[in-house]
Amino acid sequence: MGIMRIPLYQIDAFTSRLFAGNPAAVCPLEEWIDEAVLQYIAAENNLSETAFFVRKGQRYELRWFTPTVEVDLCGHATLASAFVILNYIDTSRDSVAFDTRSGELIVRREGERL
Numbered sequence: 001m002g003i004m005r006i007p008l009y010q011i012d013a014f015t016s017r018l019f020a021g022n023p024a025a026v027c028p029l030e031e032w033i034d035e036a037v038l039q040y041i042a043a044e045n046n047l048s049e050t051a052f053f054v055r056k057g058q059r060y061e062l063r064w065f066t067p068t069v070e071v072d073l074c075g076h077a078t079l080a081s082a083f084v085i086l087n088y089i090d091t092s093r094d095s096v097a098f099d100t101r102s103g104e105l106i107v108r109r110e111g112e113r114l
Contacts (some may be wrong), residue, residue: 004039011080024077025050026084043067051077053098055076060085073102082107082114
């Protein structure tokens with residue numbers, strides 16, 4: 001396997017303080033990569049969840065992995081993913097819609113909170 005460069009953010013959800021809250025890794029992708037690689041990345045991160053997302057038009061496809069398996073839903077990693085999109089990737093937006101295995105999830109910005 002060649003060198004693969006994937007951005008990685010570690011976001012602490014449910015807090016405004018460093019080293020508090022519930023940490024999740026967030027990896028924006030240009031396109032989906034092999035599921036085994038996603039699982040290896042999540043295992044290497046060794047956090048309760050690593051979220052991966054791919055932009056599809058104005059929406060995002062979102063998936064969550066623990067160090068050992070893909071899961072159907074993860075609230076704090078969804079909020080962490082929305083934080084990355086709204087604060088680093090597309091700062092002009094006030095909300096983001098995700099398509100997931102559990103259906104549509106929408107996160108809205110309300111002042112400093114999501």
